[in-house]
Amino acid sequence: MGTKKKDYGTDIIKYLLSAAVACFLLYFTFKGVKWDDFITGLQSCRWGYIIISMAAGIAAFWFRGRRWREILLPIDGSIGSRTTFNAVNIGYIANFVFPRIGEFVRCGFITKNSVPEKVEEDGMVRKKASYDKVLGTVVLERSWDMVTMVIFLAALLVFKWQEFGTFFVEKMWHPFESRLNFSAWWIVVGAFLVFAGGIYLIYALRDRSVFARKVADICKGLLQGVFSCLEMKRKWKFFLYTAVIWLMYWVMSAATMKAMPGLDGLGAVDALFLMIAGSFGWLIPVPGGFGAFHFIVSLALSTIYGIPFEMGIIFATLSHESQAITMAVCGGISYLDETFRKQG
DSSP states (O other): OOOOOOOHHHHHHHHHHHHHHHHHHHHHHHTTOOHHHHHHHHHTSOHHHHHHHHHHHHHHHHHHHHHHHHHHTTTOTTOOHHHHHHHHHHHHHHHHHSTTHHHHHHHHHHHHHSOEEEEOTTSOEEESSOHHHHHHHHHHHHHHHHHHHHHHHHHHHHHSIIIIIHIIIIIIIHHHHHTSSSOTHHHHHHHHHHHHHHHHHHHHHTTTOHHHHHHHHHHHHHHHHHGGGGGOTTHHHHHHHHHHHHHHHHHHHHHHHHHSTTTTTOOHHHHHHHHHHHHHHHHSSSGGGTTHHHHHHHHHHHHHHOOOHHHHHHHHHHHHHHHHHHHHHHHHHHHHHHHHHHHO
């Protein structure tokens, strides 16, 4: 039997399209910038606060690794905090190569380091933390992050609608909906129906189709990973780590604000708003959030606070690039750590 070749052409096209979107957003964001003012603004920054922001980012990575380990322990108790921390960091640098691929890379990393559970009839070694189960834990982890972000967003919209509500509706939702000839909610409903229909077909055909049975097995593994939280012995740690992770994100936003003389008058709620706005920039599928983050954060500062767009770009650049450097350094150190640990 021949070996199935990987379609590198498709991957290259996807990467080029994603990179093109990032370049377009960067160009659109920076095209009107007065570079002399931009450089002067950077020179006036208080770099000590940027160091604090970067340190908070490292702490967030560490607690994310700790939280992930709590979910993985019911699946494979041999997984250590050092392994999950390194997996998180390596996943982050993978996202700079291709958006969202880091989630799959770190799953493969954990599976590779998991202890064997049994040997299949075909000689394949099945790990305790099999790939599908680990992917389920990532789905669970990211779902809770999304829930946390929605809670913060809802609180902002309820208590600060006049300041922040109009920004999300007029600058983000309406521009998206205006490009369609129908309500964007129909997309949400349609996606749900397609998803539900696909699940039903897989369930109905699982005994008659090899493909459906394999997909059903993968879904079963995903669900086992998702519901592994119910088997956690110390559930309180999961929620504590989640709170600390988002506290670190807030510290990163607040510290970067304090680094700029023109923004140091903003308060804790403003830092929370910029943290949420920036999170949307990281969600857009471009390598490392480049361009999307800068545009959304700069637009938020100019719309809500009337801050000059150039100053908003300086804030976005400091915030994004300081964390990009942190991710790159931590990812590189984690990769070297794992390489030397395996050789030792």
